[in-house]
Structures are given as C-alpha cells and as structure tokens.
Amino acid sequence: xxxxxxxxxxxxxxxxxxxxxxxxxxxxxxxxxxxxxxxxxxxxxxxxxxxxxxxxxxxxxxxxxxxxxxxxxxxxxxxxxxxxxxxxxxxxxxxxxxxxxxxxxxxxxxxxxxxxxxxxxxxxxxxxxxxxxxxxxxxxxxxxxxxxxxxxxxxxxxxxxxxxxxxxxxxxxxxxxxxxxxxxxxxxxxxxxxxxxxxxxxxxxxxxxxxxxxxxxxxxxxxx
Amino acid sequence: xxxxxxxxxxxxxxxxxxxxxxxxxxxxxxxxxxxxxxxxxxxxxxxxxxxxxxxxxxxxxxxxxxxxxxxxxxxxxxxxxxxxxxxxxxxxxxxxxxxxxxxxxxxxxxxxxxxxxxxxxxxxxxxxxxxxxxxxxxxxxxxxxxxxxxxxxxxxxxxxxxxxxxxxxxxxxxxxxxxxxxxxxxxxxxxxxxxxxxxxxxxxxxxxxxxxxxxxxxxxxxxxxxxxxxxxxxxxxxxxxxxxxx
Numbered sequence: 001x002x003x004x005x006x007x008x009x010x011x012x013x014x015x016x017x018x019x020x021x022x023x024x025x026x027x028x029x030x031x032x033x034x035x036x037x038x039x040x041x042x043x044x045x046x047x048x049x050x051x052x053x054x055x056x057x058x059x060x061x062x063x064x065x066x067x068x069x070x071x072x073x074x075x076x077x078x079x080x081x082x083x084x085x086x087x088x089x090x091x092x093x094x095x096x097x098x099x100x101x102x103x104x105x106x107x108x109x110x111x112x113x114x115x116x117x118x119x120x121x122x123x124x125x126x127x128x129x130x131x132x133x134x135x136x137x138x139x140x141x142x143x144x145x146x147x148x149x150x151x152x153x154x155x156x157x158x159x160x161x162x163x164x165x166x167x168x169x170x171x172x173x174x175x176x177x178x179x180x181x182x183x184x185x186x187x188x189x190x191x192x193x194x195x196x197x198x199x200x201x202x203x204x205x206x207x208x209x210x211x212x213x214x215x216x217x218x219x220x221x222x223x224x
Numbered sequence: 225x226x227x228x229x230x231x232x233x234x235x236x237x238x239x240x241x242x243x244x245x246x247x248x249x250x251x252x253x254x255x256x257x258x259x260x261x262x263x264x265x266x267x268x269x270x271x272x273x274x275x276x277x278x279x280x281x282x283x284x285x286x287x288x289x290x291x292x293x294x295x296x297x298x299x300x301x302x303x304x305x306x307x308x309x310x311x312x313x314x315x316x317x318x319x320x321x322x323x324x325x326x327x328x329x330x331x332x333x334x335x336x337x338x339x340x341x342x343x344x345x346x347x348x349x350x351x352x353x354x355x356x357x358x359x360x361x362x363x364x365x366x367x368x369x370x371x372x373x374x375x376x377x378x379x380x381x382x383x384x385x386x387x388x389x390x391x392x393x394x395x396x397x398x399x400x401x402x403x404x405x406x407x408x409x410x411x412x413x414x415x416x417x418x419x420x421x422x423x424x425x426x427x428x429x430x431x432x433x434x435x436x437x438x439x440x441x442x443x444x445x446x447x448x449x450x451x452x453x454x455x456x457x458x459x460x461x462x463x464x465x466x467x468x469x470x
Contacts, residue, residue: 010331014317021319077317086315086374089279090332091305223283 007092011100025073026108029066033116036062041123048125055124056184060177068166071148074105075156094219106145132187139203140180147172150214153221179203229293232257232382232413238287240273247273249437260414262428264462269434271417275384279309292381308380310388314371318360322370326377333378345373364391385416389423401427431462
C-alpha cells in the first residue's frame with residue numbers, strides 16, 4: 001500500500017497545482033452548480049412546505065450534472081499534453097494512476113460541493129448542518145469520482161467524449177444516485193443513522209464494489 | 225550503469241498489426257550495451273510503433289521484447305524504470321514550469337535526490353535560466369530540450385529517441401549529440417529514429433533500415449562514429465535501402 005500511496009500523492013499534487021494555475025475546473029463547475037439549482041428552484045416552484053421533499057432531488061441532480069462536467073475534464077489535460085503517456089511509461093502501477101486521478105476528482109468535487117451546499121441550504125430552505133447529510137454526500141461523491149474517473153478515461157479516447165461520458169456514467173451510477181437521494185431525504189428530515197435504513201450501506205457497498213472493479217478495468221482501458 | 229543483461233535491447237519474432245494492416249512482423253533486433261542504434265525508414269514503416277513497443281506504451285501482438293534484461297510482458301514496471309523516452313510530444317504540462325515538471329517525473333520515478341538531479345539535467349540541456357518558466361512560454365526547441373531532460377532524469381539504461389533532432393537548432397543538436405556520446409561512453413544504450421542520414425550515421429554505432437516489417441542492416445557491421453573508414457559505403461547502402469523502399 002505504501003508503494004501505491006507515494007505515486008498517488010504525486011499525481012494529486014500535480015493535478016492540484018495545475019488547477020491552482022488555471023482554476024478552470026472548480027470555478028466553472030461551481031458556476032454550473034449554482035445555475036442548475038436556480039433553474040430547478042424556479043422550475044419546480046419550491047415553497048417552504050415542499051423543500052424537504054424537493055431539496056434532496058435538486059441537490060443530487062445538481063451534484064450529478066456538476067460531476068459529469070468535472071469528470072469530462074479529468075483526463076483531458078493529460079491526454080492533450082501527453083501527461084497520460086508520461087504516466088503510462090513511468091514505473092507507476094495502473095492502480096496508482098487510477099487512484100491518484102480518482103482522489104483528485106474526489107477532492108475537487110468535495111470542494112465544489114462544500115461551496116455549493118450552504119447556498120443550496122439557503123435557497124432550498126433546509127439545514128446543511130447534518131452529519132448524516134454530509135456522510136451521504138461524501139459516500140455519493142466517492143462513487144461519482146471512482147466511476148467517473150474510469151469512464152472519463154474511456155471517453156477521452158473517443159471523438160465524442162462530452163456525449164460519451166454521461167451515456168456511460170448515469171446508468172452505472174443510478175443505484176448510487178437513488179440511494180443518495182433517499183438517504184438525503186431522511187437526513188434533511190432529521191433522521192439518525194438508523195433512520196437512514198439501508199440507503200447509506202447501499203451506497204457504501206456500491207463504492208466498495210467500484211473501488212475494486214474500476215482500477216482493474218482501468219488497466220485494460222489505457223492499454224494501447 | 226549496472227546491469228547483468230547481455231543485451232540492452234533484445235527483440236525476438238516481434239509482430240504488430242493495426243487491424244488487418246501488419247506493420248512489424250518476425251522482427252529480430254538486438255542492441256548491445258554502450259551502443260547507439262539508429263533506425264532509418266520511410267514514413268509509416270513502423271519506426272515509431274517499434275519505439276512505442278520498446279517504451280512499453282504499446283503491446284506487441286506476438287514475440288518477446290526485453291529491455292535491460294526485463295521482459296516487457298512479464299516485468300514492464302521494472303523495464304520502465306530503466307527506459308527514457310523522447311517522442312514527438314514533450315509529455316510536459318504547459319502550465320507547470322520546467323522544474324515542476326521534472327520534479328513531478330522525478331517523484332514518479334522514485335528519485336530520492338530529485339532536487340539536485342533536476343538542476344543537473346537542466347544544466348545538461350542548458351535550460352537552467354528557464355527552469356522556473358512555464359513550459360508554454362518556451363519555444364518548441366526549448367520544449368524538446370526539456371523533454372530530453374525529462375528522459376534522462378532518472379539515468380535510464382536505455383534511451384529511446386524518436387526523431388530527437390526535429391525542431392532543434394544547431395546548438396541544441398550539438399548538445400544532444402554530446403549527451404548521447406556521454407551516454408554510450410558510460411555503457412548505456414540508445415535506440416533512435418531519424419530521417420537525417422548524416423546526423424544518424426554520425427551519432428550511431430549501427431544503422432538499421434526498417435523495411436517490410438523488419439530491421440535490415442545494410443552495413444552488416446558496426447561503424448565507429450567519427451572514425452568510420454567505410455562511412456561513405458554505409459551511407460550509400462542506407463541511402464540505397466531507403467530508396468528501394470520508396
């Protein structure tokens with residue numbers, strides 16, 4: 001594991017440094033996330049009595065769309081500037097490359113969500129200060145990051161990558177999105193861990209499955 | 225340079241096709257330690273494909289390939305540690321400085337002393353004054369020199385260079401020539417492709433022509449660069465081989 005950790009952190013360091021230089025990913029995803037929530041808020045005619053019912057759905061629709069936007073960029077810079085080739089000819093395992101890229105995506109997504117959540121809480125009138133909600137968001141985002149990284153690696157090799165990613169991404173992540181919405185509905189309603197029932201463990205199981213399968217598949221995806 | 229392998233590069237019965245289109249077939253090749261093999265060939269004969277296979281970036285369909293004694297199919301990671309690659313792209317990030325790019329690669333290759341090593345290689349390719357400039361601000365030639373610095377950073381046993389002189393000015397070509405001579409003098413090996421007959425024959429200990437999926441050696445012997453008495457004969461043989469291909 002220590003052999004994996006070093007390269008993973010190097011990849012994360014490089015991606016964070018590149019993002020700090022360009023700021024194109026986090027800023028654009030935050031703006032997009034804000035637009036989505038504003039549109040949904042007016043389209044669904046959210047009123048104080050309905051916010052508990054509507055907020056989780058709007059929240060996860062915005063997070064899911066934002067994730068697609070973020071994941072679309074996950075490998076673009078590496079592909080365009082040859083960094084992916086540089087990684088592939090370095091003595092770093094494919095698992096480490098995958099986990100490094102997935103961890104970077106997770107960090108970026110969590111940053112975006114941390115910026116958006118208070119705004120959503122105000123606009124949709126719910127309390128964001130719920131550990132259950134934060135845990136749900138973390139587990140859901142972990143699933144987004146892991147699956148998104150794999151499909152981003154596939155999509156970046158195709159000509160229609162912007163279309164390809166959501167087509168691959170949403171069907172696989174549907175169970176996670178459904179479970180995240182259900183768990184968030186209960187968390188927003190003030191339920192405890194027990195009250196979240198099977199939904200939170202379900203996200204956890206899917207995350208664990210993705211964490212095993214996706215790095216393995218990634219090795220085949222990047223093989224030329 | 226410490227390596228128990230008898231040959232720096234050993235290729236046996238290599239085959240590679242793209243769909244129905246065979247590029248390399250039944251290709252045998254060996255490069256001894258301390259030598260530069262220069263590969264010539266027309267466009268599309270598979271020079272870059274061969275280098276990409278040697279660099280572990282592409283899998284062969286059939287055959288065995290070993291670099292620095294490591295079979296690329298069974299021990300690719302060990303082989304990658306021993307290989308340095310300069311291709312058509314610099315493999316550097318535009319928004320990072322030269323130093324940051326090299327530190328990044330140094331860490332990926334697990335170099336303990338990457339700070340001083342980065343300074344050394346930047347000095348070698350005469351980029352010390354531009355070390356902290358972003359790669360996007362450098363000229364193409366400077367980016368190529370930075371790519372050479374990246375390739376030699378981890379002191380690989382085998383350097384793979386795909387048309388390394390492309391885009392370089394005369395001074396940079398001279399720097400590269402000196403570097404390659406130093407490289408082979410210390411017992412390490414180089415495999416490079418080029419379209420520049422004079423340069424290739426000047427730098428290489430052996431010259432091969434990739435044709436019909438195989439590497440042919442028109443000289444059928446070695447040429448000591450600088451003192452090759454039969455240089456004109458070899459030049460003619462390589463030129464003839466290339467002409468036949470066209």
